[in-house]
Amino acid sequence: MFQPSLGAEELAAVGEVFASNWVGKGPRVAEFEARFAAHLGVGGGHLMSADTCTEATFLAMRLAGVGPGDDVVLPTVCFVSAANAVAAHGARPVFCDVDPRTLNPTAEHVEAALTPATKAVVVLHYGGHPGQVDRIAALCTERGLLLIEDAANAPASAIGDRACGTFGDFGVWSFDHGKIAVSVDGGMLHARDPEHIERGRKLAYLGLEQTSGFAQAERAATRWWDFEVSSFSRRSVMNDVLAAIGCVQLGRLGEFLTRRAEVSAHYDREFADLVDIPPPLPAGHRGSHYFYWVQLPPHLRDEVARDLYQRGIYTTYRYPSLHRVAAFGSTAELPGADHAAERTLCLPMHQGLSDADVTAVVDGLKAALAARTAGVAR
The missing domain is CATH 3.40.640.10 (Type I PLP-dependent aspartate aminotransferase-like (Major domain))
Structure with a gap:
């Protein structure tokens, strides 16, 4: 990751x-x-x-x-x-x-x-x-x-x-x-x-x-x-x-951000018609490309994550909802966060990813989706 x-x-x-x-x-x-x-x-x-x-x-x-x-x-x-x-x-x-x-x-x-x-x-x-x-x-x-x-x-x-x-x-x-x-x-x-x-x-x-x-x-x-x-x-x-x-x-931050933007743009192109991808930033906003996340139907998300792991591609979800952590004693009902927690999967995103690494992630996600369903209803 x-x-x-x-x-x-x-x-x-x-x-x-x-x-x-x-x-x-x-x-x-x-x-x-x-x-x-x-x-x-x-x-x-x-x-x-x-x-x-x-x-x-x-x-x-x-x-x-x-x-x-x-x-x-x-x-x-x-x-x-x-x-x-x-x-x-x-x-x-x-x-x-x-x-x-x-x-x-x-x-x-x-x-x-x-x-x-x-x-x-x-x-x-x-x-x-x-x-x-x-x-x-x-x-x-x-x-x-x-x-x-x-x-x-x-x-x-x-x-x-x-x-x-x-x-x-x-x-x-x-x-x-x-x-x-x-x-x-x-x-x-x-x-x-x-x-x-x-x-x-x-x-x-x-x-x-x-x-x-x-x-x-x-x-x-x-x-x-x-x-x-x-x-x-x-x-x-x-x-x-x-x-x-x-x-x-x-001193190297600029080059790191450039590579992260390239990886993010490649993911966007490859996944836009398959899954929900991060929404574009509003005009005047600049991001740092720290996470890249896709969203899948709940019944697919965990299965796809397991398939990717077995292909040697680690994914995760950041950050688990804190209102569901017993230590904080919250009784809040927060449907937007619950929706995201059931559907969101963070993919590898860092400047050290080679073109071959990015291709492996793209091909891995596509293969995992194909193995689970003929089409993803979003």
Whole structure:
């Protein structure tokens, strides 16, 4: 399904970090943050790194002041870390429905799920499609709610000139081993208010007001090893080894996106008359081609997935509906998400796919369909 594209350039960058003998958080992390801020078109004071996107999400919840008694609305088709971050802060995840074809929530879906206790809204850009984030952001502003964007699927997605992840009060991105540009593990947090980033940097390093080290020694006349703690926090900072890989990967992001677009276009041409394929993006929207999904009648989907697996082609469904996960205690009835969960199959999609790989996926799906039915009634 996913595969990183790592090679000699990334290895050389890691070697340079090793040679420097400084492998913790240092100049490469600062460079990675600056490069990603420039990629997004935002000021560096609005962005900070974390060791994972999950930690960035937890930081966003804490900075947003989410806590007991609060409701947070999020799409049921969402990565579980967002719901975990809500629940771990003592708040209640309230799941909203999604469009059964795009798997993104609409503004109407979000509005229908709001409660008097709603403090914030989370949106995921499914498969890298922006969805209605602009309309949802306007709704949140109108209602006085905070918006947190899970842009892990959307490192290059935008509406017009505005990058996904920057429409809300907070946005998070992932660079783990399965994403488009990888740093093996790593995340980024964007905040509209730079004061949140200033506080976030302290929260990401144990709540320390200052840390001992060379820089502190330069500023203090004596006892530069002393520190104060402003909050009881975890340690979730990135390091220079991961950031060095991430810097190289950001430089290659354009070529990755080009190849993903080629694969997506080929799938579109081959599958358009056989199954339901991802809807085209609206004018002015740019996606990241993170997922490619087809939709089949429920009685065929699982059988086709098994046939493909036996042909050596792995498929999956992302993301299982969270309102069906017992741990969250939801009783919501969300028909759009249920429709999608019964019909959607995500196919291999990454820049490492060769033409032969793509042909194998196409031929495999066609053969699996032919073996199961003479025609697919959509």
